[in-house]
Amino acid sequence: MPVLTAKQVEPELRRGSSTRMAVDVDPRFRVGDEVITRKMNPRGHTRLPRYARGRRGIVVRDHGVFIFPDRHAADGLKTPQRLYSVRFSHHELWGPNHDRPDVTRAGFPPINASIFLDLFDEYLESL
């Protein structure tokens, strides 16, 4: 039975852990590609938030291959999947209303703001 001793805690926490996988998976998308996120409502775990489903964005970085968390949460299987940083315009996610003067005074970002989300390959489709 694995036991975490008090002595191990600090070095373990300082080292942290990564879910990066040492396997290569062909990228389906390249930096600069326009993508649209899937409309999905899974009963299990996912890293695609509701506000970013069915939205158009641009791939700005390919982070490499990581454990796909949706599957990992479902049955513990470590399946490799590419992770991309995708840029969305604030307008695409939240609509045009936020640039009303009364709303911007309430602390909303300016109209040209962007939001970056790290998203797994199967959340995305080509546009």
Next chain:
Amino acid sequence: MNGAHDLGGMHGFGPIDNEGDEPIFHADWERRAFAITLAMGAYGAWNLDQSRFARECSDPAHYLSGSYYEHWLDGLERLLIESGLLSEQEIAERVADLATPAA
């Protein structure tokens, strides 16, 4: 899962309360909740994504009114029960024991 944890875009919570010099723990029980969660994570009966999902499965009303480490404790209890390490009854009995002042 479309749970209460997926807060992006929700209104009505008021401004974020930025505490100056925020302490790591706000109460002693949080220290224990954190330690037990780490120790049980090292035990290996579940992975990090399964523990995240366990927190997401909390009752939505409870989740929205709960604190950070209440979410942790809630998720931990769910994982302990689902993996058969503890029963709901054992947890309830222990809570009742601790709530009863020693004679």
